[in-house]
Amino acid sequence: MKISFxxxxxxxxxxxxxxxxxxxxxxxxxxxxxxxxxxQVKDTIAEAVAGQDIVFVAVPTPHDxxxxxRAPTAHLEPKDFSYEIVKECLTEANKFMTKDQLLVLISTxxxxxxxxxFVPLVTNTRFVYNPYLIAMGTVAWDMINPxxxxxxxxxxxxxxDARELVKFYQSVMENNPRYEIGTWDECxxxxxxxxxxxxxxxxxVNMMQDVAQKQGNINVDVxxxxxxxxxxxxxxxxxxxxxxxxxxxxxxxxxxxLRYMAKELGLGYDIFDSVxxxxxxxxxxxxxxxxxxxxxxxxxxxxxKPGVEYVDGSYSLLVQHYIKEHGGYIVKENAHIYVLVxxxxxxxxxxxVFDPWRSYKGPNVVYYGNTRKNKGIICE
Numbered sequence: 001m002k003i004s005f006x007x008x009x010x011x012x013x014x015x016x017x018x019x020x021x022x023x024x025x026x027x028x029x030x031x032x033x034x035x036x037x038x039x040q041v042k043d044t045i046a047e048a049v050a051g052q053d054i055v056f057v058a059v060p061t062p063h064d065x066x067x068x069x070r071a072p073t074a075h076l077e078p079k080d081f082s083y084e085i086v087k088e089c090l091t092e093a094n095k096f097m098t099k100d101q102l103l104v105l106i107s108t109x110x111x112x113x114x115x116x117x118f119v120p121l122v123t124n125t126r127f128v129y130n131p132y133l134i135a136m137g138t139v140a141w142d143m144i145n146p147x148x149x150x151x152x153x154x155x156x157x158x159x160x161d162a163r164e165l166v167k168f169y170q171s172v173m174e175n176n177p178r179y180e181i182g183t184w185d186e187c188x189x190x191x192x193x194x195x196x197x198x199x200x201x202x203x204x205v206n207m208m209q210d211v212a213q214k215q216g217n218i219n220v221d222v223x224x225x226x227x228x229x230x231x232x233x234x235x236x237x238x239x240x241x242x243x244x245x246x247x248x249x250x251x252x253x254x255x256x257x258l259r260y261m262a263k264e265l266g267l268g269y270d271i272f273d274s275v276x277x278x279x280x281x282x283x284x285x286x287x288x289x290x291x292x293x294x295x296x297x298x299x300x301x302x303x304x305k306p307g308v309e310y311v312d313g314s315y316s317l318l319v320q321h322y323i324k325e326h327g328g329y330i331v332k333e334n335a336h337i338y339v340l341v342x343x344x345x346x347x348x349x350x351x352x353v354f355d356p357w358r359s360y361k362g363p364n365v366v367y368y369g370n371t372r373k374n375k376g377i378i379c380e
Contacts, residue, residue, distance in 0.1 A: 354368060
């Protein structure tokens with residue numbers, strides 16, 4: 001195939017050369033002078049896209065240098081990425097491309113950006129969002145040996161454009177990655193939360209290190225080794241389905257105790273304060289959404305998990321607290337909407353169902369957390 005990369009920097013050039021070494025004819029363009037033994041470097045975007053089958057846009061979405069992490073950033077005002085370079089490249093490429101070509105954006109952006117900022121600029125050709133999971137120093141290897149390939153289309157369907165891109169990747173990949181096909185917005189979400197998931201994991205592990213150092217008689221490696229082998233709940237798919245928040249006798253209570261320890265040891269930060277605040281705000285957000293469907297609310301259960309009667313740390317009761325705080329009523333009959341607390345709970349006939357698990361298949365149901373127009377799921 002004839003492939004082009006707009007942007008031949010630390011991401012684009014290694015990827016372009018890796019594709020060329022797999023037998024494709026590759027050209028590229030960058031605003032600065034670039035030399036390569038494997039690809040044809042063009043002088044303009046117009047030349048780079050002419051006659052190509054697929055054109056990848058691999059340009060940066062930078063922050064101000066003050067936000068790069070080499071110096072403290074927590075005190076700075078949060079900012080979105082800058083998208084001006086992407087917009088300029090998409091606009092210019094669009095001028096010279098046709099519907100016979102496919103334009104693919106691989107730059108990292110926040111959820112909603114592609115639909116809002118970029119798609120209106122692409123009118124002459126076909127478009128897919130396809131962010132990469134790569135690390136500096138191993139870009140080329142990561143590109144052809146990815147953990148997964150994310151392909152974003154307008155409605156999250158496996159369109160002809162998505163299938164064309166899969167076919168291309170099958171010709172260059174050295175492993176057999178899974179393909180996650182979703183909406184533009186879902187793929188944006190997967191990319192940024194993948195990165196922040198890692199950051200959060202590292203932050204938590206390094207908190208264990210600080211506790212070990214300040215508390216004494218703890219080797220952090222013993223702790224992390226035990227946790228890393230815990231494949232039932234921690235290193236697994238467990239708890240990776242969004243729904244009602246955590247509860248029970250241990251979870252909220254232990255987090256509160258760890259907040260106390262962080263203060264007593266003088267760590268200077270408190271991850272668990274953020275965890276508890278997030279838990280409560282998430283419950284309030286859910287309550288506010290439920291109240292959009294009426295002020296008489298029935299819950300399928302008060303317990304913190306299915307099959308038990310315990311209400312210690314019950315997330316259901318926490319949501320009910322915010323329902324009442326915002327002017328709603330908890331009822332046992334004649335409800336405006338019925339909240340499915342646990343998957344598999346019984347549902348009475350004739351009542352609209354609010355399902356935070358997105359699994360109830362009956363009529364008149366609201367799926368919390370699924371705002372897709374077609375209510376689909378990511379293709380397997």
